[in-house]
Amino acid sequence: xxxxxxxxxxxxxxxxxxxxxxxxxxxxxxxxxxxxxxxxxxxxxxxxxxxxxxxxxxxxxxxxxxxxxxxxxxxxxxxxxxxxxxxxxxxxxxxxxxxxxxxxxxxxxxxxxxxxxxxxxxxxxxxxxxxxxxxxxxxxxxxxxxxxxxxxxxxxxxxxxxxxxxxxxxxxxxxxxxxxxxxxxxxxxxxxxxxxxxxxxxxxxxxxxxxxxxx
Amino acid sequence: xxxxxxxxxxxxxxxxxxxxxxxxxxxxxxxxxxxxxxxxxxxxxxxxxxxxxxxxxxxxxxxxxxxxxxxxxxxxxxxxxxxxxxxxxxxxxxxxxxxxxxxxxx
Numbered sequence: 001x002x003x004x005x006x007x008x009x010x011x012x013x014x015x016x017x018x019x020x021x022x023x024x025x026x027x028x029x030x031x032x033x034x035x036x037x038x039x040x041x042x043x044x045x046x047x048x049x050x051x052x053x054x055x056x057x058x059x060x061x062x063x064x065x066x067x068x069x070x071x072x073x074x075x076x077x078x079x080x081x082x083x084x085x086x087x088x089x090x091x092x093x094x095x096x097x098x099x100x101x102x103x104x105x106x107x108x109x110x111x112x113x114x115x116x117x118x119x120x121x122x123x124x125x126x127x128x129x130x131x132x133x134x135x136x137x138x139x140x141x142x143x144x145x146x147x148x149x150x151x152x153x154x155x156x157x158x159x160x161x162x163x164x165x166x167x168x169x170x171x172x173x174x175x176x177x178x179x180x181x182x183x184x185x186x187x188x189x190x191x192x193x194x195x196x197x198x199x200x201x202x203x204x205x206x207x208x209x210x211x212x213x214x215x
Numbered sequence: 216x217x218x219x220x221x222x223x224x225x226x227x228x229x230x231x232x233x234x235x236x237x238x239x240x241x242x243x244x245x246x247x248x249x250x251x252x253x254x255x256x257x258x259x260x261x262x263x264x265x266x267x268x269x270x271x272x273x274x275x276x277x278x279x280x281x282x283x284x285x286x287x288x289x290x291x292x293x294x295x296x297x298x299x300x301x302x303x304x305x306x307x308x309x310x311x312x313x314x315x316x317x318x319x320x321x
Binding site: 051055062090091095109114116142151 | 282
């Protein structure tokens with residue numbers, strides 16, 4: 001075991017008491033942080049289940065939507081599609097809330113995407129194609145997926161950052177700070193005992209010389 | 216309170232999302248424009264910003280400084296009309312690997 005310890009410490013009883021106090025605190029902190037890390041990792045795994053395949057799902061969904069959009073552009077012309085898009089009414093309502101996972105604030109999306117009928121969308125029928133309707137409904141569909149994906153990915157990133165720093169702190173405490181404190185405590189205890197013995201021997205010697213002088 | 220959502224992307228993607236019901240679409244031509252718009256939107260407290268993977272790759276640094284360690288804004292990158300970019304390493308997967316220490320099957 002590497003005998004690393006805190007430099008420049010006087011081997012006194014005062015210091016010993018202080019160090020013991022610090023060691024107690026470090027051990028307590030270590031176990032708390034370890035608990036935090038475990039809880040975070042558990043949460044992380046829960047989220048991982050949700051992320052599975054959701055990016056692919058978004059990509060597939062969007063691909064279909066883009067295909068329909070292109071078809072509509074071919075049928076109606078670029079400008080007409082753009083015009084129709086301009087006149088579509090707003091249909092997405094999102095509300096971002098947050099929740100705290102062991103002190104990490106992660107977003108929670110509360111969204112409301114209305115599935116609308118063709119009439120409700122707001123563009124005219126005269127100069128629009130069926131493909132435009134398809135494209136619009138597919139984009140509406142993907143929107144929900146995209147927002148969910150965003151929420152999950154954001155949560156994962158935030159949790160990951162927190163897990164990393166917690167891990168580092170746990171390891172630092174476990175492998176560096178606590179052993180260092182323990183070593184220093186041991187060193188001081190040994191020094192104090194040594195001084196005790198020295199003193200004892202010194203007293204014995206003095207007593208001996210004194211009794212010899214009397215005789 | 217309803218949160219604000221916007222799209223920064225190429226013209227076609229913006230058109231598509233406007234059809235889908237997002238009213239605030241900002242078509243951009245190049246990276247500088249996208250970067251400037253992104254900063255504007257973040258300043259105006261938009262909570263969700265949808266952009267394309269291409270723009271995301273070009274503005275990676277800016278996005279990281281704007282979003283990491285904060286819950287909002289949420290910048291979501293989606294594939295554009297040409298399909299998703301084939302990446303050698305999925306950044307999210309890398310992250311998971313680094314945190315857990317082993318490769319997770321995704």
